[in-house]
Amino acid sequence: MALVRYDCTMQEGQIGEEMRSRLAAGLVELTGRVLDVGADEVTVGFADIPQGFGFRGGVLSTTSLVRGSIAGGLEQPVRVELMQAICDMWMEISGCTVDELVVSARDA
Amino acid sequence: MPYYRCVVPEGSVAFEQRAAVAKAFTDVHCGSTGAPRSFVHVVFDETPDARFAEPYFVDGGNRAGRSEEVKAELLSDLLGAFASITGVEESQLGGRITEGPASWTMEGGMVLPEPGEETEEWYAHDGVAAGG
Numbered sequence: 001m002a003l004v005r006y007d008c009t010m011q012e013g014q015i016g017e018e019m020r021s022r023l024a025a026g027l028v029e030l031t032g033r034v035l036d037v038g039a040d041e042v043t044v045g046f047a048d049i050p051q052g053f054g055f056r057g058g059v060l061s062t063t064s065l066v067r068g069s070i071a072g073g074l075e076q077p078v079r080v081e082l083m084q085a086i087c088d089m090w091m092e093i094s095g096c097t098v099d100e101l102v103v104s105a106r107d108a
Numbered sequence: 109m110p111y112y113r114c115v116v117p118e119g120s121v122a123f124e125q126r127a128a129v130a131k132a133f134t135d136v137h138c139g140s141t142g143a144p145r146s147f148v149h150v151v152f153d154e155t156p157d158a159r160f161a162e163p164y165f166v167d168g169g170n171r172a173g174r175s176e177e178v179k180a181e182l183l184s185d186l187l188g189a190f191a192s193i194t195g196v197e198e199s200q201l202g203g204r205i206t207e208g209p210a211s212w213t214m215e216g217g218m219v220l221p222e223p224g225e226e227t228e229e230w231y232a233h234d235g236v237a238a239g240g
Contacts, residue, residue, distance in 0.1 A: 049151055055134075056148065056150075057146040058145060079211070080214075080219060098217040099216050104212050
C-alpha cells in the first residue's frame, strides 16, 4: 500500500493528458522531497467532473481539487509545506490561478 | 470546503436544476455559517454509490468545529432545497455531513481557518470575496 495517495479532480476539458503526466510527476517529485519517501510509495489518480456538473459559489467551477492522504499522518508544519509545494507546482504547470485550486493533505 | 457531492441517478437532474441546487446550497451554507460564497463547492455525480441506500444522496464535507444544532439545521435545509428544486420525494433522498480539520486544507493559497477563527485577511482575499 502506498504511503501517499493523491486523488485529483478537475473540471472536464481543462487539463489534458500530457499535462496530467507532468502534474503526476510533479506530485511524486515534491512528495519525495518534502516527505522523504520513494516514488513507489506515491500514487496519483485523476478524475474529471463533467461539464455542467461542478459548481463553486453557485456558478460553474474552474477549480481543481488535489486530495492527498498520508499514511501515518503529518505534523502541521510539514503538512503546510507539502500543500504549499503542491500549490506552487500545480499553478506553474497548469497555469491556473491560486483561486482555482484546493489542496488537502489528510492523515490516513 | 465545504464540498457537497450530490449522488443522483444518471440523467435525472437537468442542468438548470443542478445550477439551481448549487446556488441554493451556497445560499443555505453561507446563511447558516457566514462562510464566503466561494468556499462552497457543489458537484453532481451520476456514478452509483453502494454506500448509500437512497438513490439521491447529498454527501457533504465541512470544516470541523460547528455545533450539532448548526449541522443538523444545515443538513435539513440542504435536503429541503434539493427536494424542492428537483421534485425528488424525501423518501428517496438521504444526506450526511462529515467533518475534517480545517488545517488539512489549503484554498486560495491559504490554510483554511477553523470555524469562528476567520480573519479579515481571509474574507478580504480576492478569490474568496469574488466567488471565483
